[in-house]
Amino acid sequence: MKLYSFFRSGTSHRTRIVLNLKGLNYEADYISLAKNEHQQASFKALNPQGFVPVLETESGALLQSPAIIEWLEEQYPEPALLPKDALGREKVRALAALIGCDIHPLNNKRVLEHLRQNLGLDETQINAWCAKWIQDGFTALEQLLQQDPTREKFCYGKQPTIADAYLIPQMVSAERFKVDLSAYPNINEIYQHCMTLEAFQKAAPEQQADAT
Ligand SMILES: N[C@@H](CCC(=O)N[C@@H](CS)C(=O)NCC(=O)O)C(=O)O
Known part of the structure; x- marks a missing residue:
């Protein structure tokens, strides 16, 4: 998996925490918001909104940190980051x-x-x-x-x-x-x-x- 992220982005940060809590290895690709790299056509081809994070997986590019986090929880249920009930x-x-x-x-x-x-x-x-x-x-x-x-x-x-x-x-x-x-x-x-x-x-x- 590859995570497109920016160090200071809160949504990238929350996704990194979930990846780490689940013990998943991932490659990082850095998109500088300071240099407006998220506005470049090459990145917008991945995410038309031009936002980080994007998680590239075997199933394609995943967008929106809440959806990415829920996907990680479903694909990698252990350790669970949601209660059982x-x-x-x-x-x-x-x-x-x-x-x-x-x-x-x-x-x-x-x-x-x-x-x-x-x-x-x-x-x-x-x-x-x-x-x-x-x-x-x-x-x-x-x-x-x-x-x-x-x-x-x-x-x-x-x-x-x-x-x-x-x-x-x-x-x-x-x-x-x-x-x-x-x-x-x-x-x-x-x-x-x-x-x-x-x-x-x-x-x-x-x-x-x-x-x-
Ligand atoms: N709802 C989106 C929001 C993503 C988002 O806003 N990311 C910020 C960094 S934390 C971003 O890319 N901002 C670029 C901008 O505001 O131009 C998510 O949770 O993934």
């Missing part, structure tokens, strides 16, 4: 969607470039924009984590799930945008714990060969 799977997918649907897209490169270039926001305002959506999402997430008495050191249950794969890149991104994270003790604890695991360490942006 339907309610547990709903809970984990809901936590992942809170991050993947309601936080991450608002802080994406194309959104921030529109704010900068067409609406005239400066970097302080950009950081405030990012902080607003991260803090709104994290406030709700923190409450959900706090309310779950069965949870241990991860987002759900006693093992890493796809929810952790979504959360850790969002934490890294929050730090990059200088968001105050002091109000989220459960989220911080999960972050610290996940980062003791090799699968998460190896997936970190600074560990990638294209990191600058």
